[in-house]
Amino acid sequence: MNIENMEAFVYVIHFGSFNKAADALFLSQPSVSARIQSLERELDCKLFDRIGKQVQLTEEGKRFLPYAQQLLQTFQKGKQHVQQKKKLPDELRIGCTVSVANYILPQLLPPMKRKYPHIQFKLQTGVTDDLVNRVLNKEIDIGFVRNVNHPNLKSVKLIEDPIRLHVYEGHPFIGNGRLTIEAIGHEPLVFFECGALDWLRIHRIFESLNHPPQLEIQTDNSETAKKLVLQKVGICFLPGLCARQEVAEGKLYPIEFPETAGISMQTNVIALQGEFSEFLQAFAELGRERLAKP
Structure with missing residues (x-):
């Protein structure tokens, strides 16, 4: 599973929109949308309902969210640990x-x-x-x-x-x-x-x-x-x-x-x-x- 797709999913939820998530990730809005679509294909489910400019989690998205957050935190901690070891x-x-x-x-x-x-x-x-x-x-x-x-x-x-x-x-x-x-x-x-x-x-x-x-x-x-x-x-x-x-x-x-x-x-x-x-x-x-x- 692509960690960048997971990151885009969590950022969209945190910032409440694709545009704000794109700004935080230094990406274009279409790139964030593409990552979310790729994650949805991997999970074989729809994660967001798009109502105009607003996005809302689906039931599947709500169930997946805590696992996505945990996986992203684990990855970030592991990355920090590896980088720290390189400095020692x-x-x-x-x-x-x-x-x-x-x-x-x-x-x-x-x-x-x-x-x-x-x-x-x-x-x-x-x-x-x-x-x-x-x-x-x-x-x-x-x-x-x-x-x-x-x-x-x-x-x-x-x-x-x-x-x-x-x-x-x-x-x-x-x-x-x-x-x-x-x-x-x-x-x-x-x-x-x-x-x-x-x-x-x-x-x-x-x-x-x-x-x-x-x-x-x-x-x-x-x-x-x-x-x-x-x-x-x-x-x-x-x-x-x-x-x-x-x-x-x-x-x-x-x-x-x-x-x-x-x-x-x-x-x-x-x-x-x-x-x-x-x-x-x-x-x-x-x-x-x-x-x-x-």
């Missing part, structure tokens, strides 16, 4: 920090792949400054980085991940209601240093203690730091996402101090201004949905 890239190049690669993207990429099944996702890791430059140079399309501001970049907040002291199972800090921040100075400490500004606040807390912490090991890898805590080498300040599974399993325990409240590690997703906006929005929505869960 075949490959999306994503750059991210190591912590994002370990704890964030494994939660976000499966639903993104379901939403965009025809796109290949290519991942690369790096530090924030390097990733920003690679986005600006169009070497990658999307970047997951620390909070940055740049006039040529669109930056959307993905998650604010609280940083807390984590101790291993059986540690004396667990359940100690009289614990103060000074107690950290008497414990061996594994220090995860990510370079973000919020970590400077933790350094300042250390400087304010009467007994500075016993720094046993320093590392820039959160997974290494976490495993050292699990091995009871020391205790460590870690982002929540890093330790979420171990906390749920009772292997690690977060300890709250007023002095460290509000310290967090923010992750943003960035792209060049005016580019890949659909993906920035999709990642941000998934972040709110999946990363905020305890």
Whole structure:
């Protein structure tokens, strides 16, 4: 069945005349009449009664109308979907920090792949400054980085991940209601240093203690730091996402101090201004949905 004939039928009904339908379709009135006649031959029935310049639906036309409208809407939606897919890239190049690669993207990429099944996702890791430059140079399309501001970049907040002291199972800090921040100075400490500004606040807390912490090991890898805590080498300040599974399993325990409240590690997703906006929005929505869960 010719979709153009169906379109002419619906337009005549909507505008109330062949002439107005022809104007809306940028056709001549005889062309619209020809399309209606062709549709009537296909259906083997008369769709309109013509009374002078007025047209009126026949009973057959009234019965066919809802099906014609539905078919036309389905065609238009399908056309839009196909045209949208043509605009999407075949490959999306994503750059991210190591912590994002370990704890964030494994939660976000499966639903993104379901939403965009025809796109290949290519991942690369790096530090924030390097990733920003690679986005600006169009070497990658999307970047997951620390909070940055740049006039040529669109930056959307993905998650604010609280940083807390984590101790291993059986540690004396667990359940100690009289614990103060000074107690950290008497414990061996594994220090995860990510370079973000919020970590400077933790350094300042250390400087304010009467007994500075016993720094046993320093590392820039959160997974290494976490495993050292699990091995009871020391205790460590870690982002929540890093330790979420171990906390749920009772292997690690977060300890709250007023002095460290509000310290967090923010992750943003960035792209060049005016580019890949659909993906920035999709990642941000998934972040709110999946990363905020305890």
